[in-house]
Amino acid sequence: MRATTLAILLGTTAAVAGFPSAATAQDRPDQKAFFEIYKELVETNTTLSVGSCTQAAAQIGARLKAAGYADSDITYFSVPDHPKEGGLVAVLKGSNARMKPMLLLAHLDVVEAKREDWTRDPFKLVEDGGYYYARGSTDDKAQAAIWSDAMIRFKTGGYHPKRTIKLALTCGEETTFAFNGAEWLAKNKPDLIAAEFALNEGGGGLLTEQGERKTLFLQVGEKAAQNFTLLATNPGGHSSQPTPDNAIYQLSDALKAVQGYEFPIRFTDTTRAFFAGNAAAQPGPMGDAIKRLLADPTDTAADAVVSANKTFHSVLRTTCVATLVNAGHAENALPQRAIANVNCRIFPGETVDATLAKLKELAGDKVTVTANQPIRPTAVPPTLDPKILGPAKTVAAKHFPGVPILPMMSTGATDGVFLEAVGIPVYGVPGMFIASDINRAHGLNERMNVKSLYDGRDYLFDVVKAYAG
Structure with missing residues (x-):
């Protein structure tokens, strides 16, 4: 790969x-x-x-x-x-x-x-x-x-x-x-x-x-690759009588929460050297923002500039993204089941268990989150x-x-x-x-x-x- x-x-x-x-x-x-x-x-x-x-x-x-x-x-x-x-x-x-x-x-x-x-x-x-x-x-x-x-x-x-x-x-x-x-x-x-x-x-x-x-x-x-399953279930019913308690909406809310969350910035010796090399090679706003981020990983303004580059964004942190979704069983029925796969690329040193805990927190109590087999090592x-x-x-x-x-x-x-x-x-x-x-x-x-x-x-x-x- x-x-x-x-x-x-x-x-x-x-x-x-x-x-x-x-x-x-x-x-x-x-x-x-x-x-x-x-x-x-x-x-x-x-x-x-x-x-x-x-x-x-x-x-x-x-x-x-x-x-x-x-x-x-x-x-x-x-x-x-x-x-x-x-x-x-x-x-x-x-x-x-x-x-x-x-x-x-x-x-x-x-x-x-x-x-x-x-x-x-x-x-x-x-x-x-x-x-x-x-x-x-x-x-x-x-x-x-x-x-x-x-x-x-x-x-x-x-x-x-x-x-x-x-x-x-x-x-x-x-x-x-x-x-x-x-x-x-x-x-x-x-x-x-x-x-x-x-x-x-x-x-x-x-x-x-x-x-x-x-x-x-x-x-x-x-990074370590790990997949997680997000699942919302419901008794369902006739679509002519919708209720707020809808498995698709619950799953959607959970996925939007995952989308909106940024894992904290981390550096290893390698990524610090990598970004230092890029800061020297890229004068202007990007190079300046990288230098500021190396000095202070909590600098959100610098993060916004650096993370506009999708690769830089991914090198800085753990990332999780929805890759598969399946929901409902009939066009005229309330969904009884909505399921999604979330693919995470976990930063070195961070664990599957800690990532799972964060996804559970984001998903809320209406959606279950499990780590898919096989579980990759840290x-x-x-x-x-x-x-x-x-x-x-x-x-x-x-x-x-x-x-x-x-x-x-x-x-x-x-x-x-x-x-x-x-x-x-x-x-x-x-x-x-x-x-x-x-x-x-x-x-x-x-x-x-x-x-x-x-x-x-x-x-x-x-x-x-x-x-x-």
């Missing part, structure tokens, strides 16, 4: 003109080998409805074995009631037992895609106009292919890292109610994925409308660790000179929340630049900029080696 914060258009950050064309992006033999991994992965349907992550994991496992990994280096996992939602963990042993392992995380599953809605077959990789088009071309099979390719290149190239490198390819990230491989590993096989830190999706880079590199983002923290913000930020910036200066890196907190959610719950800090790596439309991830005609993919692959290969030693 590629982080929506990447859609921010920062006003005065550096750009690199003359972004190279896609024509030269696949010339090297190693790039052609990578493309075969990427193509096979993208064209393997891994939707929840008809696809198989287990098949995709087996294909990657076969490639790892062909590269020289032993059976003991590769662990496949699934559960009997979800046989097609499996994944794998692969291990490249390090030479220094005193260094804790690092984990490369990516999810294999993709959002559903209907052929009749797409311009092209969503499960056939097509290159057109400097882009690869297909479901999962960005989210998250680009990352999964890059990590898998790196593990293969490490083995075939004779690279011996000091730090053990682990790869986890999982299923279930895109669907709340699906079997989630990252959660299963964290709960059932924590030793298998134990690591000092994990590198995941969520970071990246932003391209201008002209295709110029604008900003790199390192994701340091994310989001734990990683630290702005120089051991993580330093190599990311150093390697970026080589690959993307002149492009600044900002730490950010995602307003979305990834599988990182499950690893953080068992003590593994998770960072969304920069490297792959995308357009302001988030490469249409989750939507129609999802696409990946060809040059960005290969440049990102080179960057991420080097940055993993920088961390591994």
Whole structure:
């Protein structure tokens, strides 16, 4: 679930003109080998409805074995009631037992895609106009292919890292109610994925409308996604004799109360650094308002200016929004039932229970509020660790000179929340630049900029080696 914060258009950050064309992006033999991994992965349907992550994991496992990994280096996992939602963990042993392992995380599953809605077959990789088009071309099979390719290149190239490198390819990230491989590993096989830190999706880079590199983002923290049900019930009756006690009106009043409530502003070290960078980059009323808000989070006038940017608004606080409504049973009857789903993105450190308590308070005594299963863990913000930020910036200066890196907190959610719950800090790596439309991830005609993919692959290969030693 590629982080929506990447859609921010920062006003005065550096750009690199003359972004190279896609024509030269696949010339090297190693790039052609990578493309075969990427193509096979993208064209393997891994939707929840008809696809198989287990098949995709087996294909990657076969490639790892062909590269020289032993059976003991590769662990496949699934559960009997979800046989097609499996994944794998692969291990490249390090030479220094005193260094804790690092984990490369990516999810294999993709959002559903209907052929009749797409311009092209969503499960056939097509290159057109400097882009690869297909479901999962960005989210998250680009990352999964890059990590898998790196593990293969490490083995075939004779690279011996000091730090053990682990790869986890999982299923279930895109669907709340699906079997989630990252959660299963964290709960059932924590030793298998134990690591000092994990590198995941969520970071990246932003391209201008002209295709110029604008900003790199390192994701340091994310919100926790949680759904809640609001329910109003009533005996109902004939619509010719209405009463004030109406389930639809009661639910409407509760939803309006939720709409009108602003959760308090919170800052983590990451979001404080993020806004400080934006204040410096945006002179004028916005930059001034950000500075005032950093100094005083209760400054409502500054909040009004900053929160006019919908992404800034969401980075500042927990948000809750109605996403589904169903009410009534007949056009000539008073409603007996009115129900709504409210989707909340909970700020790191804040809990589901506290959010539920606030929603109950807002809804009043005529509407019941419950937290939907599954209950997500409390989001734990990683630290702005120089051991993580330093190599990311150093390697970026080589690959993307002149492009600044900002730490950010995602307003979305990834599988990182499950690893953080068992003590593994998770960072969304920069490297792959995308357009302001988030490469249409989750939507129609999802696409990946060809040059960005290969440049990102080179960057991420080097940055993993920088961390591994």
